[in-house]
Amino acid sequence: MTLAQLKDKLIAYSKTIGVDKIGFASADPFLQLKDRLLTQQELGFQSGFEEPNIEKRVEPEKLLQGARTIISIALAYPSKMSNPPKNTKEERRGIFCRASWGKDYHDVLRDRLKKIEQFLQEHVPEARTISMVDTGELSDRAVAERAGIGWSGKNCAIITPEFGSYVYLGEVVTTISFEPDTPMTEQCGTCTKCIDACPTDALVQGGQLDSNKCIAFLTQTKTFLPDQYRKKLGNRIYGCDTCQQVCPENKGKNFHLHPEMEPDPEIAKPKLIPLLTMSNREFKNKFGHVSGSWRGKKPIQRNAIIALAHFKDQQALPVLTELLKKDPRPVIRGTAAWAIGVIGSLEEKKLLNQAKNVEKEEEVLREIEKGLNILEYKD
Known part of the structure; x- marks a missing residue:
C-alpha cells in the first residue's frame, strides 16, 4: 500500500469513528508561531496555562524524534440547547460555555486519537506516534491551520467552513511522511x-x-x-x-x-x-x-x-x-x-x-x- 492509499484509507476510517474533519500537516517547525509566542510573552499576554517551553510548542521534533507529519482532527459540538431552562427572577441560573456542555472534550478526543494511533500502528508497525489535546505542548490552532482544517480567525479560534468555530481540535504526531494538505487562507476580511x-x-x-x-x-x-x-x-x-x-x-x-x-x-x-x-x-x-x-x-x-x-x-x-x-x-x-x-x-x-x-x-x-x-x- 502506498502512502497516498494509506492516507485515503485513514480519512475514510476517521469518518467511521466520529471524526468530522481530518487534515495533514508537515512536522516542520512553526517559525511564525514562535515569533507570535515570543511577542505574547514579552507583552505579558499569556495565561500561564500554556506549556512554558516555547521550543517544545513550535518544534514537533522535540516531542517525537523523527516526526514527519501531524494529523489534525476536528469534532463539531452543539451551539444550541434543545430545551434550555429559563433564567427567571425566582430561579437565577449561570451558564457554562458551549465547549463545556457535554462530556469533557479531552476524553472524547483522546478516544478518537487513540484509535487513529492504533490504525497507523496496525498498518505501519514501525511507525511511532504521540497524540495530544489542548493540554499538550503543540498549539492545536497552529496545527489545524497548517493542516487545512480551517483558518485562524480574528477571535483566535479556528474557523471551519463546515462547522464554524464550534469545533474541538486534537492532533497525532507521527514518523510517517504523509503528503501535507493545503493550509486555508484567512477569510475574516474586514470584519471586526x-x-x-x-x-x-x-x-x-x-x-x-x-x-x-x-x-x-x-x-x-x-x-x-x-x-x-x-x-x-x-x-x-x-x-x-x-x-x-x-x-x-x-x-x-x-x-x-x-x-x-x-x-x-x-x-x-x-x-x-x-x-x-x-x-x-x-x-x-x-x-x-x-x-x-x-x-x-x-x-x-x-x-x-x-x-x-x-x-x-x-x-x-x-x-x-x-x-x-x-x-x-x-x-x-x-x-x-x-x-x-x-x-x-x-x-x-x-x-x-x-x-x-x-x-x-x-x-x-x-x-x-x-x-x-x-x-x-x-x-
Missing part, C-alpha cells in the same frame, strides 16, 4: 465583530489576545476577581462564547453529531444558589464529567456569587450571609461580602460591620469595605 463585541477588550487586535483580560481565562482563576471585570462577567460561571456568537461564520451552525457532547440543561445552565452550598462530593458527582470542572468548585462558586450580584438577587442574601460568616475560604467570604453590598440595602450594614470586627484576613477585610462603601452610596 468579535473584536468590537469582546466584553473586556481582551482581543487587542485580530488574532491577538491578552489572555489575562479574557473572561474565559478569568472564570478559571482561583483568586479574587479584579473589580473591573466583575460586572463584565454577567452570569457566566465558566468560559465565554461572545466572540463566537457574534461571528458571521457561525450563523446557523449548530451540529448535534456526537451523543456524548449533548448538554444536560441542568448542568450547562445550573441554578446559582444551590451551587453555593455544594460539598466537594456533590460538585464532583454533578459536574465532574464536564471540562469546566477541572479547576474545582471554588472558581465556579466565586463566579456564581458574582452572577447573583449581577442579578441583584435578594433571595441569595441568606446563603451569602452564611458564607461570609462560616466559609473557610477567604475568596468566597470576601466575594460574598462584596455581593452583599451590591444586592443588599442599608440593613446589611450591621452584618458587614459585624463581619469586619471578627475577620482576620486582609483581602477579605478589603472586600467587606467595598461592600460597605457600596451600601453607603445607596444611602
